[in-house]
Amino acid sequence: MAGLTLTLSWTDIAVRLALAVVASLLLGLNRTEHGKAAGMSTTLLVGLAAAVAMIQVNVLLPTAGRHPDSFVMNDLMRLPLGILTGVGFIGGGVILRRDSIVVGVTTAATLWLATVTGLCFGGGQLGLGVAATALGLFALWGVKWVEKRLRQEHRARLSIEFEGAGPDEDKIRRRLAQAGLTIDGSCLTITRTPKATKFVLELSQVRRRSDTEPPALLRELAHAEGVVKLRWQAMS
Numbered sequence: 001m002a003g004l005t006l007t008l009s010w011t012d013i014a015v016r017l018a019l020a021v022v023a024s025l026l027l028g029l030n031r032t033e034h035g036k037a038a039g040m041s042t043t044l045l046v047g048l049a050a051a052v053a054m055i056q057v058n059v060l061l062p063t064a065g066r067h068p069d070s071f072v073m074n075d076l077m078r079l080p081l082g083i084l085t086g087v088g089f090i091g092g093g094v095i096l097r098r099d100s101i102v103v104g105v106t107t108a109a110t111l112w113l114a115t116v117t118g119l120c121f122g123g124g125q126l127g128l129g130v131a132a133t134a135l136g137l138f139a140l141w142g143v144k145w146v147e148k149r150l151r152q153e154h155r156a157r158l159s160i161e162f163e164g165a166g167p168d169e170d171k172i173r174r175r176l177a178q179a180g181l182t183i184d185g186s187c188l189t190i191t192r193t194p195k196a197t198k199f200v201l202e203l204s205q206v207r208r209r210s211d212t213e214p215p216a217l218l219r220e221l222a223h224a225e226g227v228v229k230l231r232w233q234a235m236s
């Protein structure tokens with residue numbers, strides 16, 4: 001097969017690089033659309049580096065091996081393995097933790113996929129690289145479309161401060177239960193002082209992933225009599 005020949009022509013190299021560039025740009029387009037710092041330019045550089053590394057391996061293959069009177073042996077697979085290790089550090093750099101929310105995991109996975117597709121194209125596995133790119137695009141666009149329409153658990157922290165003694169715990173629980181909110185029993189803190197009462201609760205509610213609006217109950221509580229301060233913080 002022409003794609004697996006040990007002797008590369010400039011046409012072979014151009015085709016492999018072109019496919020790696022197109023695949024990397026398509027994968028990076030999704031990250032750019034979502035406003036990520038690691039967008040098209042980053043995925044392009046990662047995919048291109050991987051493709052060049054594999055082309056370099058292909059070029060050096062005829063020199064691999066060891067002569068009977070030599071102690072030197074080329075281990076060419078260390079080059080693409082080193083590329084994958086380097087991308088692991090880049091991927092770790094784009095993953096951030098903000099309080100209880102972790103962001104950047106999809107971007108890191110996209111960079112990893114761009115690297116692998118670059119290795120496929122650079123190594124002459126053109127069909128495998130095209131298939132991997134197509135499946136990656138489906139994961140980034142098609143699966144995301146499905147995920148937005150699935151119901152999942154949303155978690156948040158609610159802090160309410162009342163004047164004076166405020167309502168009792170049972171009344172708060174009933175009000176939240178009527179709104180479809182479930183209290184994590186191990187994460188309920190009540191602080192009472194002569195002048196104010198503060199409730200800090202961790203809540204969960206099952207709804208569509210695309211539904212990021214705070215519950216309507218919060219607007220009612222914000223205008224309820226005796227409420228001094230109210231804070232809602234999404235946790236996932």
